Amino acid sequence: MSEASEFGEIPPGVVSLGDWEAPARDRLDPGVRAYLAGHAGDGVTARRNRDAFLAAEIVPRVLLDERDAETPVDLFGRRIAMPILVAPVAHQGLFHREAERGSAMAASAVDTIFVASTLSTLPLEAIAAAADGGGQWFQLYPQADSGLTDELVARAEAVGFEALMITVDAPVFGVRNVEQRVGFRLPVELAPANLVGWARMTTSAAADGLAALLAGRPTWAEVERIIGRTRLPVLLKGILDTADAERAVAIGAAGVVVSNHGGRVLDLAPASLDRLAPIRERLGDDAVVLLDGGVRRGADVWVALRRGADAVMVGRPLIEALAVGGPLGVAHALRTLAEETAITVALAGRP
Ligand code: FNR
Numbered sequence: 560m561s562e563a564s565e566f567g568e569i570p571p572g573v574v575s576l577g578d579w580e581a582p583a584r585d586r587l588d589p590g591v592r593a594y595l596a597g598h599a600g601d602g603v604t605a606r607r608n609r610d611a612f613l614a615a616e617i618v619p620r621v622l623l624d625e626r627d628a629e630t631p632v633d634l635f636g637r638r639i640a641m642p643i644l645v646a647p648v649a650h651q652g653l654f655h656r657e658a659e660r661g662s663a664m665a666a667s668a669v670d671t672i673f674v675a676s677t678l679s680t681l682p683l684e685a686i687a688a689a690a691d692g693g694g695q696w697f698q699l700y701p702q703a704d705s706g707l708t709d710e711l712v713a714r715a716e717a718v719g720f721e722a723l724m725i726t727v728d729a730p731v732f733g734v735r736n737v738e739q740r741v742g743f744r745l746p747v748e749l750a751p752a753n754l755v756g757w758a759r760m761t762t763s764a765a766a767d768g769l770a771a772l773l774a775g776r777p778t779w780a781e782v783e784r785i786i787g788r789t790r791l792p793v794l795l796k797g798i799l800d801t802a803d804a805e806r807a808v809a810i811g812a813a814g815v816v817v818s819n820h821g822g823r824v825l826d827l828a829p830a831s832l833d834r835l836a837p838i839r840e841r842l843g844d845d846a847v848v849l850l851d852g853g854v855r856r857g858a859d860v861w862v863a864l865r866r867g868a869d870a871v872m873v874g875r876p877l878i879e880a881l882a883v884g885g886p887l888g889v890a891h892a893l894r895t896l897a898e899e900t901a902i903t904v905a906l907a908g909r910p
C-alpha cells in the first residue's frame with residue numbers, strides 16, 4: 560500500500576534506500592537522470608565506494624545488555640537524532656518543485672542536519688526559512704573573486720547556518736561523459752540563485768576553458784583566509800590524503816569530510832571508506848571526521864562509525880527519494896537508514 564500526504568508519497572514496495580532508484584529512473588528525464596546518477600570517467604571510483612562497503616564484515620555480538628540502540632550524535636554543539644546528514648547536492652530544482660526547501664524540511668522533521676550547496680536552486684535565505692528549528696550547514700564553493708566568497712559566508716552566518724563545509728576536491732568538475740553523451744544542460748531558469756550572473760555549465764571543464772577555471776581555483780592560503788574570517792566551525796570536504804587532512808586541521812579547520820564527491824570528480828580515486836581509518840588515526844579524536852560516498856544501508860553507517868567517522872552524509876538516494884516521494888520520501892529514507900543503523904547496533908553492539 561502506498562502512503563501519501565501533502566508532503567509526498569511512499570510508493571508500495573519502497574522499504575530501503577536502494578528502492579528509490581528504479582522509480583526515480585522512470586520519473587526523471589534522461590538529462591537529469593544522467594546528472595544525478597552520473598560519475599566521472601568510467602565510474603570506477605563510484606563503484607569502489609559501494610564495493611568497499613560490500614567487502615566490509617560485521618561480527619555479530621550476542622546477549623548484549625544494551626537497551627537503547629539509537630545513535631544520536633553531537634556536532635558543533637547540536638545534538639541530532641542520527642549520525643546521518645543530508646549531503647550538499649546542487650540544483651535540486653531539477654528534481655522537485657520544492658527544491659532544497661523539500662529536502663531541508665525533511666531533514667528537520669527527522670532531526671538531522673541539512674547541508675545546503677552553494678549551487679542551490681533556491682537562495683540560501685529561503686532554505687534557512689525552511690529549517691523549522693533544524694540544524695543547517697552551508698557548503699561553500701570558494702569563488703574566484705574572494706569578495707563574492709566573503710559575501711556568501713556573511714549571508715550564511717546571517718541566516719543562522721551553524722557550520723561551513725568548504726568543498727576542496729572539485730576545482731574542475733572532472734570528465735563527465737555520462738552527462739555529455741545525453742547533452743545535459745542546466746535549464747537557464749534553474750541557474751543557482753546564490754550566484755547572480757552564474758552561467759557556466761558544470762559538467763564540461765574542457766569546453767568551458769580549463770585554464771580559466773584553474774585560474775580561479777581555491778588555494779590553501781585562500782581557505783586559511785576564509786577560516787580566519789568566519790566565526791563558524793569549518794570542515795574541508797573532499798579529503799582522501801592523510802597529509803591534506805593534517806594540513807586542514809593545521810590551518811584551523813575543525814575537521815574534514817572524507818569524500819571523493821561520490822566518484823563524480825576524479826575517476827580512479829580510492830573508495831572513501833578505505834581512506835577513513837588512516838585519516839582518523841592521523842587526526843586523533845578531537846577532529847570532526849565525516850564520510851560520504853556509497854552509504855546505502857544502516858550496516859554501512861555502522862561500519863563507517865566503527866572505522867572512525869562521527870557521522871556520514873548521503874547524496875544520491877535522498878535526491879531519488881525527493882524526486883519520487885517529495886519531502887515525505889526524503890524523511891522516510893533518512894528514518895529507514897537510522898532504523899537500520901539501530902538494528903545493526905542491536906545485533907553487533909555499539910560501533
Ligand atoms: C553532489 N555533490 C556535491 N558536493 C558538493 O560539495 N557540492 C555540490 O554542489 C554537490 N552537488 C552534487 C550534485 C549531485 C547531483 C550529486 C549526486 C552529488 C556530492 C555530494 O555532496 C556527496 O559527496 C556524494 O553525493 C556522496 O556520494 P553518494 O551518497 O551519492 O554515493
Ligand code: LAC
Nearest residue numbers: 649678729761820823
Ligand atoms: C556536482 C557538483 C555540482 O557534483 O558538485 O555535480
